[in-house]
Amino acid sequence: MSSFFINQLSKILFCIVRVIKETNRMMFMRLSLAIVCVVSLAIFRVSLAQNSPQDYLNAHKAARAIVGVGPMRWDAKVASYARNYVNKLKGSCKLVHSGGPYGENLAWGSTDLSGTAAVNMWVAEKPKYDYNSNSCVGGECRHYTQVVWRNSVRLGCAKVRCNNGGTIISCNYDPPGNYVNQRPYLRVLQQPLDVFDV
Numbered sequence: 008m009s010s011f012f013i014n015q016l017s018k019i020l021f022c023i024v025r026v027i028k029e030t031n032r033m034m035f036m037r038l039s040l041a042i043v044c045v046v047s048l049a050i051f052r053v054s055l056a057q058n059s060p061q062d063y064l065n066a067h068k069a070a071r072a073i074v075g076v077g078p079m080r081w082d083a084k085v086a087s088y089a090r091n092y093v094n095k096l097k098g099s100c101k102l103v104h105s106g107g108p109y110g111e112n113l114a115w116g117s118t119d120l121s122g123t124a125a126v127n128m129w130v131a132e133k134p135k136y137d138y139n140s141n142s143c144v145g146g147e148c149r150h151y152t153q154v155v156w157r158n159s160v161r162l163g164c165a166k167v168r169c170n171n172g173g174t175i176i177s178c179n180y181d182p183p184g185n186y187v188n189q190r191p192y193l194r195v196l197q198q199p200l201d202v203f204d205v
Contacts, residue, residue, distance in 0.1 A: 058123075070151075079162040081162060093175050108181075132146070136148040161180070162179070
């Protein structure tokens with residue numbers, strides 16, 4: 008074989024190797040991009056998963072079931088009210104109650120806060136509610152009492168990401184709760200009567 012032919016063959020082989028490397032690099036980049044997309048979608052779905060109407064309802068249902076109160080149902084009108092109001096708070100990111108026609112719980116987070124986490128914050132006030140005196144003892148409990156208020160049967164919640172990166176969540180309740188001198192729920196008889204004690 009002539010040196011010219013060997014030289015040309017070397018150049019062709021070099022080009023083939025280069026194309027294979029570039030193809031592998033492109034495949035690697037495409038695969039990497041695909042992995043990033045899948046992970047991002049999974050994270051996005053997790054964040055959405057804790058902010059759906061059903062997630063808000065489930066968190067309320069769990070707290071209400073513990074004290075014998077029935078579940079709530081999602082109400083589009085109440086949710087629209089919550090959404091319109093929290094959008095007004097986007098600039099200030101301050102917890103200021105709307106003073107509207109519904110019961111209302113507000114929660115704030117310095118970063119992203121899920122709806123489920125907000126409801127759990129309100130429910131965490133339960134130990135501060137004293138059923139016997141029907142009052143808060145040692146701190147705030149009125150968010151909790153609104154969550155379990157037996158006459159509140161319609162729920163609507165909304166979340167907004169504030170301009171400063173914080174989050175505000177509002178849940179509104181219809182009819183509203185937390186009426187003075189009314190209990191949020193009625194305690195069921197703790198011990199069954201023994202028929203022989205009559």
